[in-house]
Each structure stands twice: as C-alpha cells, then as structure tokens.
Amino acid sequence: MAFFRARTTLLTTLRRTFSSSSSTPVTEAKPPKMSDYLLTNDLASQIGTSMPISMMRIGTLIHNIELRPSEGGKLVRSAGTVAKILKEPSATRRVLVRLPSGVSKMIDTRCRATIGSVSNPSHGAKKLKKAGNSRWLGRRPVVRGVAMNPIDHPHGGGEGKSKGHLSVSPWGKPTKGGYKTACPKKKNRVI
Structure with a gap:
C-alpha cells in the first residue's frame, strides 16, 4: 500500500x-x-x-x-x-x-x-493548520475587491467600505443579473 x-x-x-x-x-x-x-x-x-x-x-x-x-x-x-x-x-x-x-x-x-x-x-474533514498548507496545495489567497486599491479592482479605493456602484468583476463586467446568472437547477435529473 x-x-x-x-x-x-x-x-x-x-x-x-x-x-x-x-x-x-x-x-x-x-x-x-x-x-x-x-x-x-x-x-x-x-x-x-x-x-x-x-x-x-x-x-x-x-x-x-x-x-x-x-x-x-x-x-x-x-x-x-x-x-x-x-x-x-x-x-x-x-x-x-x-x-x-x-x-x-x-x-x-x-x-x-x-x-x-x-x-x-476522513480526507474532507482534515483541517489545514496554517495558510502555508493551502499554498503548498497550490491555492492562492482570495482577497475582496473592496480591500484592494483602485488600480487593482473596480471596487477598490474610496473611504471606508464603499464600492460606489454595482458589483462588477475585476474586468468591469456586471456580476449580477442578465443571462450569465444561472437558474437553480434540480439535482435529481438524469444525465
């Protein structure tokens, strides 16, 4: 084994x-x-x-x-x-x-x-003890757009926690609404 x-x-x-x-x-x-x-x-x-x-x-x-x-x-x-x-x-x-x-x-x-x-x-229940363990697995940190500078993300900058407009992706495309938002699908369907 x-x-x-x-x-x-x-x-x-x-x-x-x-x-x-x-x-x-x-x-x-x-x-x-x-x-x-x-x-x-x-x-x-x-x-x-x-x-x-x-x-x-x-x-x-x-x-x-x-x-x-x-x-x-x-x-x-x-x-x-x-x-x-x-x-x-x-x-x-x-x-x-x-x-x-x-x-x-x-x-x-x-x-x-x-x-x-x-x-x-028990693999799914295993705790990662520190951020380094995630990095060893190839997972990069997830940072909120509001916490970035304006040069890094459209939500960045401003005073306090304001983003100032609708939610957008890092490339400026709207994240909510429209045809890109998936409808909830039933899980019990047959493929």
Missing part, C-alpha cells in the same frame, strides 16, 4: 496470480489486509471486487466507475466517495446510478465498477 501526494486515497499494487511479472495499481476500497484476495470477476459481492455493473445487485455501493466499456474508471474516485445502483438494467443495456453529487446517471451495463467506497473517508 502506498499514499501518493497527487492522490487523496491509498493505492495498492496488485500482482496477478496467473502472471507474476505484471502488477497493476488500483485505488483502495477500505484498506485490504496483507495477503487478501481481491476478486476481479466473481459473483461474490465482496468489498474491493471489480466486475461489470450488469452483475451487481440494486442498492450496491460502488466506486471507480467506467463511462465506456474497457476505458478505465472515470467516476467516483475521490477519497471517501461512493455511488449507488438505483435501477436494474433495462432493454437499452443501461443502469441508473446515483453519484455523490446527487445526480443520477445512466451507465452502460458492460462498464466495470468496484464494490465499496473509496478509502480515506
């Missing part, structure tokens, strides 16, 4: 039993113990098993979902996330899956997924 700085979850290198020379890194679903077997195409619903979605039951919690068959996992790969199978495969060979965002998505039944949730669920 190894933890990579670029990833938020643990990775395990599996050695295939039929070929000792090939090894594959996979994301962990609840850390396996040493010498555990992870099944790759069995009907047993064991955590960490990877199989086509057509072989899974309704209500199964899955992660690392493919969008197209044999393309590799694209969805639900972040630390601690999990998706749920909602409907059985229909005549169109698609199954309904509820993603962590709340959006339901139709996915081809030939696509593979891994049973269980991604490891390291």
Whole structure:
C-alpha cells in the first residue's frame, strides 16, 4: 500500500496470480489486509471486487466507475466517495446510478465498477493548520475587491467600505443579473 501526494486515497499494487511479472495499481476500497484476495470477476459481492455493473445487485455501493466499456474508471474516485445502483438494467443495456453529487446517471451495463467506497473517508474533514498548507496545495489567497486599491479592482479605493456602484468583476463586467446568472437547477435529473 502506498499514499501518493497527487492522490487523496491509498493505492495498492496488485500482482496477478496467473502472471507474476505484471502488477497493476488500483485505488483502495477500505484498506485490504496483507495477503487478501481481491476478486476481479466473481459473483461474490465482496468489498474491493471489480466486475461489470450488469452483475451487481440494486442498492450496491460502488466506486471507480467506467463511462465506456474497457476505458478505465472515470467516476467516483475521490477519497471517501461512493455511488449507488438505483435501477436494474433495462432493454437499452443501461443502469441508473446515483453519484455523490446527487445526480443520477445512466451507465452502460458492460462498464466495470468496484464494490465499496473509496478509502480515506476522513480526507474532507482534515483541517489545514496554517495558510502555508493551502499554498503548498497550490491555492492562492482570495482577497475582496473592496480591500484592494483602485488600480487593482473596480471596487477598490474610496473611504471606508464603499464600492460606489454595482458589483462588477475585476474586468468591469456586471456580476449580477442578465443571462450569465444561472437558474437553480434540480439535482435529481438524469444525465
């Protein structure tokens, strides 16, 4: 098992039993113990098993979902996330899956997924102790336009906390109203 700085979850290198020379890194679903077997195409619903979605039951919690068959996992790969199978495969060979965002998505039944949730669920609860920790992650500070000088932002300058006119972007475009303001969308729509 190894933890990579670029990833938020643990990775395990599996050695295939039929070929000792090939090894594959996979994301962990609840850390396996040493010498555990992870099944790759069995009907047993064991955590960490990877199989086509057509072989899974309704209500199964899955992660690392493919969008197209044999393309590799694209969805639900972040630390601690999990998706749920909602409907059985229909005549169109698609199954309904509820993603962590709340959006339901139709996915081809030939696509593979891994049973269980991604490891390291406490990643989102981790506190950054100081501003430097955010900078190490590549996040720059967010500064209000009112706190800037007039040369830096249209809201800058003035006496006290006044900005003097409507809210605008740093480039002078209005931020509120008009066609650029998104309408609230329902999360339960099917993509």
